[in-house]
Amino acid sequence: MGEIKQIKNLKEFSTSVERFQGGHRLCPGCSHSIIVREIVNATEDDLCISTATGCLEVCSTIYPFTSWDVSWIHIGFENAAAAISGTEAMHKALARKKKGYSDKPMKFIAFAGDGGTYDIGFQSLSGAVERGHDFMYVCLDNEGYMNTGGQRSSSTPVGGATTTSPAGRVSYGEKMQKKDMTAIMAAHRCQYVAQVAPSSWKDLVKKAQKAYQTPGATYINAMSPCPTEWKFDPSMSMEVSKVMVDSCVCPLYEIEYDPQTHNYKYTVNYEPKNKLPVKEYMALQGRFKHLFKPEFSHVIDQWQRDIDAQWDYIRRRQDAGV
Amino acid sequence: MAKQHRVVWDGNMAASQAMRQAQIDVVAAYPITPSTPIVQNYSQFVADGEVEGEFVMVESEHSAMSACVGAAAGGGRVATATSSQGYALMVEVIYQASGMRLPIVMNVVNRALAAPLNIHGDHSDMYLGRDAGWINLVANNPQEAYDLCLCAFKIAEDMRVRLPVAVNQDGFLVSHTAEVGEHLEDADAYGFVGDYTAHNPMLDPAKPVTYGAQTEGEWHYEHKMRQNYALVNAVPVVEEVLKAYSQLSGRDYAPVECYQTEDADELIICMGSVVGTTTMTVDRLRKAGRKVGMVAIRLWRPFPKEALAAAIKNAKSIAVLDRSCPMGTTGALYNETAAVMVENDKSANLINYIYGLGGRDTTTEHLEGIFDDAAECTKAGKRVKPIIQTINLRGKSLSFYE
Ligand SMILES: Cc1ncc(C[n+]2csc(CCOP(=O)(O)OP(=O)(O)O)c2C)c(N)n1
Numbered sequence: 173m174g175e176i177k178q179i180k181n182l183k184e185f186s187t188s189v190e191r192f193q194g195g196h197r198l199c200p201g202c203s204h205s206i207i208v209r210e211i212v213n214a215t216e217d218d219l220c221i222s223t224a225t226g227c228l229e230v231c232s233t234i235y236p237f238t239s240w241d242v243s244w245i246h247i248g249f250e251n252a253a254a255a256i257s258g259t260e261a262m263h264k265a266l267a268r269k270k271k272g273y274s275d276k277p278m279k280f281i282a283f284a285g286d287g288g289t290y291d292i293g294f295q296s297l298s299g300a301v302e303r304g305h306d307f308m309y310v311c312l313d314n315e316g317y318m319n320t321g322g323q324r325s326s327s328t329p330v331g332g333a334t335t336t337s338p339a340g341r342v343s344y345g346e347k348m349q350k351k352d353m354t355a356i357m358a359a360h361r362c363q364y365v366a367q368v369a370p371s372s373w374k375d376l377v378k379k380a381q382k383a384y385q386t387p388g389a390t391y392i393n394a395m396s397p398c399p400t401e402w403k404f405d406p407s408m409s410m411e412v413s414k415v416m417v418d419s420c421v422c423p424l425y426e427i428e429y430d431p432q433t434h435n436y437k438y439t440v441n442y443e444p445k446n447k448l449p450v451k452e453y454m455a456l457q458g459r460f461k462h463l464f465k466p467e468f469s470h471v472i473d474q475w476q477r478d479i480d481a482q483w484d485y486i487r488r489r490q491d492a493g494v
Numbered sequence: 495m496a497k498q499h500r501v502v503w504d505g506n507m508a509a510s511q512a513m514r515q516a517q518i519d520v521v522a523a524y525p526i527t528p529s530t531p532i533v534q535n536y537s538q539f540v541a542d543g544e545v546e547g548e549f550v551m552v553e554s555e556h557s558a559m560s561a562c563v564g565a566a567a568g569g570g571r572v573a574t575a576t577s578s579q580g581y582a583l584m585v586e587v588i589y590q591a592s593g594m595r596l597p598i599v600m601n602v603v604n605r606a607l608a609a610p611l612n613i614h615g616d617h618s619d620m621y622l623g624r625d626a627g628w629i630n631l632v633a634n635n636p637q638e639a640y641d642l643c644l645c646a647f648k649i650a651e652d653m654r655v656r657l658p659v660a661v662n663q664d665g666f667l668v669s670h671t672a673e674v675g676e677h678l679e680d681a682d683a684y685g686f687v688g689d690y691t692a693h694n695p696m697l698d699p700a701k702p703v704t705y706g707a708q709t710e711g712e713w714h715y716e717h718k719m720r721q722n723y724a725l726v727n728a729v730p731v732v733e734e735v736l737k738a739y740s741q742l743s744g745r746d747y748a749p750v751e752c753y754q755t756e757d758a759d760e761l762i763i764c765m766g767s768v769v770g771t772t773t774m775t776v777d778r779l780r781k782a783g784r785k786v787g788m789v790a791i792r793l794w795r796p797f798p799k800e801a802l803a804a805a806i807k808n809a810k811s812i813a814v815l816d817r818s819c820p821m822g823t824t825g826a827l828y829n830e831t832a833a834v835m836v837e838n839d840k841s842a843n844l845i846n847y848i849y850g851l852g853g854r855d856t857t858t859e860h861l862e863g864i865f866d867d868a869a870e871c872t873k874a875g876k877r878v879k880p881i882i883q884t885i886n887l888r889g890k891s892l893s894f895y896e
Contacts, residue, residue: 218699222564233707243696245567246706247560247590254557258522258564258572261548263697265519266570269546273569273698296560299553 179377180213188213189241196239197231201406203396203413204228204312206370208283211310211392212242214380218274220263221281222256224288225249227319228312250292252282253300253309260305279384280307286327287317290351301360301389308383308390311353314398322401326351330478331454331463331471334401339462344471349478357391358427358436364390366426370397371413375424375441382426395422403458412456419448420483425490438489447483450475495744498676505639505668508675509575509601509661510535512643514544515683516599519570519690522550522561526580527613528665529603533575547571555580559587559598566596567705569695571647573598577665578605581619585626591658592627593721594705597650598658600628601643604766604817605665606852614853615665617766617817620794621826627721629659629728630794634769637675639663641745644678647687648735655728656693657721662794666853667767678743686742725796732793749793750801754780758787760868761806763831764815765791768849768856775861786865797830803838806831811843811868811877817850824882824895843871843878849885860885 180188191212198205204227212219219242223229229246232239247255260280266272282300284293289311297309316334317323324337324346333345358365364386368376376394383390397412399405404412416422424442429435451472454460463471503511510532513521525533533551540549548565552558555576566572576584581602591598604620606612620630629649633639639661646659663669678686694703709717729749736747751769754776755761762772769790779786789805791798806812816825823829828846835842847864849856867879880893 220568220696229706230708233704235707235709235713238704238707240704241702243699243702244704245564245696247563248586251557251560251587254552254560255564257550257552257557258520258561258566259568259696260564261520261522261550261561262565262568262570262572265546265548266568266697269519271519271570273692273695274700276699278697278699295553296557299557302553303550 179374179381185213191219191241193239193241195237197234198227199400199406201399201409202227203314203370203398203409207310207312207376207394207396210370210373210376211281211380214377215279215384217277217279217384218242219279219281220256220259221283222246222252222259224252224284224293225319226285226288228283228285230319249288251296252284252288252293253297256280256282256307257300257303257305260307280305282307282309284311285318286311286313286315287325290326290353298360301357301362301391304388306388308380308392310392310394312394312396314396314401315350316401318398318401327353331460331468331475333459333462344463344468354391354393354427358429361429361431362389362391363387363429363431364426367393367395367422367424369395369413369417369422369424371410372417372424372442379426401459404456408456415448415453415456417442418444418446419450419453420444420479421450421453423483423486425486435494436489437493438486440487440490450479496678496682496742498678498743500674500676502672502674503636503640504670504672505633505636505663506531506603506670507535508636508640509643509663510539511677512640512683513573514539515680516571516573516644516647516687517546517684518573519547520550520562520565520572521547521574522552522558522565523574524552524555524558524576524580526555526577528605528669529575529577529601531669532601532603555583556587559584559591562598563587563591563594563596566591566598567594568697569692571690573600575601575603577603578607578619582607582622585622588623588626588628588658590706595656595721595724596658597656599643599646599650600658600660602660602662603665603669604662612852613665615667616851616853618819620662621818623660624795624826627657627725628795629657629725629732631659631661632765632792632794633661633663633668634767634790635668636671636673637745639668640675640677641739641743641747644683644687645735645739649728649732651691652731652735653691653693655724655731657725657728664767682742686739729793729796729798747792748801749798750805751790751792752787752805753790754787755789755805756808757785758808759785759810759872760865761787761789761809761812762815762861762864763789763791763812763827765794765827766817768815768817771856771858772861775858775865778858779862779865784865784869791827799834799837802831802834803840806834806840806842809842811871813845813847813864813868815847815849819848819851843868843876845871845877845879846882847885848882854886856885
């Protein structure tokens with residue numbers, strides 16, 4: 173792996189050339205745009221990007237406008253990985269034939285929501301990663317199909333109320349556990365897999381740079397607080413993100429796979445000094461409001477146990493070095 | 495004319511060799527009967543170092559076409575192959591390919607669509623993609639599968655066209671039937687296809703491009719109609735390319751091909767491998783003094799309306815053969831023919847035959863029967879047969895729209 177580039181400071185970030193321009197139509201407070209901007213501005217290399225159907229796509233390329241100052245393609249909801257695998261293959265082919273458009277390094281990224289990743293795009297992602305295309309896949313994980321009005325996905329956490337797993341007189345909302353996509357992608361033997369949150373931007377940029385420099389496919393699960401469907405005030409996005417990290421609902425960690433030794437190295441990148449109770453995270457969001465009724469308090473208790481167990485598991489993997 | 499080499503190839507090998515000669519930059523594909531040998535042959539070319547481009551063995555046809563779109567937008571020559579269920583799985587993305595005006599070439603080895611599952615030839619898959627905005631050529635034997643595949647690259651990549659092209663061939667009857675044929679030398683074949691002309695390549699960092707934007711009410715209609723304009727106006731380019739190819743190879747092709755039509759009272763209009771059988775039937779009946787002829791549709795989309803109008807102008811009775819179940823109406827080729835007749839104030843007795851589903855045999859005897867039906871109509875001076883009939887269907891014979 174090459175040397176990690178210097179991370180820009182906040183000032184440099186705010187004055188660097190924008191590759192993802194403002195003027196898009198994402199909701200106020202949407203975390204997708206923050207994550208995307210941090211990722212595309214984390215490298216000076218040329219970029220080719222694919223994006224799955226979803227909030228980011230519909231809001232950034234409404235003809236005749238585009239927010240993208242790099243080459244970008246959207247085909248469908250379930251094929252962002254397959255699409256970029258084709259572009260990356262073309263890059264390789266033209267380079268081999270000495271017919272490339274540029275000699276400078278080119279990086280490839282696929283962005284997709286959790287619907288486009290955990291659900292409908294799962295197969296295409298699995299295939300592209302298995303084939304070893306050199307690209308970074310970034311899941312913008314807002315735990316539901318937000319572009320179409322907040323339906324559940326297999327990333328929606330237990331107890332979350334969505335428009336297809338609503339809370340009601342007899343239901344506390346989503347019943348199924350959130351899929352552990354990061355572990356699934358590590359099991360694909362991606363050499364680099366990480367989870368990030370937009371509020372921890374230095375960590376995010378560092379991980380993006382690591383992913384850019386890792387050969388083959390890499391996966392980043394970017395948790396993306398959604399004011400519209402998680403139901404909090406748009407000004408609170410980064411606050412929600414911080415509490416999400418400090419309660420260990422979104423542990424910041426990475427998994428590096430060594431193809432020589434077949435070892436998985438877990439690293440926890442951030443240990444909260446004061447681990448907050450999940451209740452505090454849930455209380456910030458309307459989608460969990462119903463859980464605070466006495467009859468559903470067991471769901472919150474279960475959440476705490478699950479989050480603790482997950483946090484413990486990741487740290488045990490780190491400590492064991494496997 | 496260029497030097498040619500004699501070979502025995504089936505339709506799959508013919509298409510594979512044309513793909514090899516075109517020096518494709520990216521092939522992304524997934525195997526399915528009966529087009530699997532194309533994917534296998536190409537894998538062997540790669541294994542033997544005969545292909546310099548990338549070969550991406552994806553995990554589904556949906557991803558195959560998605561990777562083709564990503565690759566073509568990247569800025570280079572792209573092709574694939576599929577059949578039937580694989581084609582059906584691609585459908586979402588074949589609309590994207592044409593909507594983004596990407597010159598992808600696809601060999602479609604035609605096969606029935608399930609249920610019930612059937613691996614044999616019919617045109618259900620070709621008809622499924624009828625409105626997808628691709629240029630569709632039909633190859634009726636292995637030689638044509640080779641020739642038209644080379645032409646397809648030149649048509650697709652022409653700056654006046656920039657649309658994807660499907661080259662259809664009948665499953666098994668063409669794809670797995672070895673015949674003597676001729677092929678060009680590699681240099682001549684590539685020389686004909688020519689170098690790829692880049693147009694808005696994603697991979698050029700000097701000029702970033704956005705592919706696949708969203709257009710709602712304000713623009714969608716304009717985009718689709720301009721796309722259709724490009725497709726309809728591709729007919730003369732197809733003709734031009736076929737003519738240039740004929741000068742090189744000595745083999746003539748046209749969007750609509752006429753056989754003994756000038757003085758024919760009865761015509762069969764058809765496409766695919768049945769064209770060969772119909773030619774033989776015409777020969778046989780001509781020997782017996784019957785005035786019959788055949789019109790073969792080589793270009794299924796864009797539909798060559800003018801050429802068809804000219805081809806049928808003298809006919810008294812016309813039998814149209816569709817190799818796909820029309821499911822609730824008349825066959826698609828019949829409908830096209832009926833429209834061309836109305837548009838040209840042409841009257842003739844028009845009948846439709848649904849034949850060959852799931853690989854059911856259609857022989858010269860069956861085709862003679864169709865010419866007999868048509869002759870009966872000619873004699874009566876009106877249509878005396880049901881609008882749709884079947885050929886070689888077991889059990890009670892069925893007809894529709896009496
Ligand atoms: C094949 C297909 N099925 C369904 C849809 C409808 N659809 C478009 S975006 C979307 C949800 C996107 O959710 P996600 O991937 O989580 O991204 P987000 O919008 O939340 O960022 C759905 C269901 C579609 N466009 N294509």
